[in-house]
């Protein structure tokens with residue numbers, strides 16, 4: 001039997017972090033969607049400005065770790081929270097003719113930009129687009145050879161549900177890969193990174209995109225996300241085997257990998 005809350009406040013289970021604030025869990029996704037709807041048109045430019053182009057190298061590293069097959073044998077990737085399509089695009093460009101991708105995102109504004117970009121890059125025949133929530137993917141069990149999520153999972157309200165879904169949609173032998181901001185482990189670089197995060201990025205957002213708020217959320221959500229090893233443990237708890245992770249730029253970002261065995 002479930003216990004009813006005893007006060008007017010929501011029970012702890014019903015709340016979730018939105019940046020440094022606690023909000024009702026069922027309202028959080030709407031707030032996240034508002035953030036990405038408001039930044040969609042400038043998302044790619046702001047990514048370059050805020051990371052000094054580093055996000056491109058990190059995404060290259062993720063796709064290199066995946067090592068898409070170069071053959072004509074069919075190999076299906078789902079790029080979840082794929083936004084404007086950086087991972088799906090790199091995967092298709094690196095892989096052979098058997099590689100196909102689904103770009104999936106909850107936000108139609110982000111997905112529209114991804115669709116235009118990838119079609120313009122001549123990848124139309126090998127990519128499909130789907131609006132979907134990482135917590136309840138609109139695909140059958142065991143559909144994909146690989147699942148990637150880049151800078152997406154910290155935006156999801158229930159990370160454990162998203163991990164369970166990633167496990168469900170992967171075939172046996174399939175691979176989970178996640179690229180996410182993490183905990184910088186290099187003294188001094190961590191101080192510089194803090195300054196950049198809390199002082200520079202919101203100002204850049206205000207100057208280049210007209211509002212600091214969405215960028216403040218992005219920075220705060222990074223700090224609330226579990227560090228490297230606790231996140232690896234969450235991936236193991238979802239059922240994945242051979243879980244490992246690699247730091248990028250001193251741990252400012254990290255890539256996690258696991259296998260559905």
Ligand SMILES: C[S@@+](CC[C@H](N)C(=O)[O-])C[C@H]1O[C@@H](n2cnc3c(N)ncnc32)[C@H](O)[C@@H]1O
Pocket residue numbers: 029032033036080081082083084085086087104105106107110132133134135149150151152155156157
């Ligand atoms: C920071 S962007 C990352 C986009 C892209 N993967 C990249 O690396 O550039 C985060 C994306 O997560 C999407 N997102 C947020 N919550 C989601 C959810 N529950 N399910 C699927 N996508 C989600 C947002 O719409 C946004 O496009």
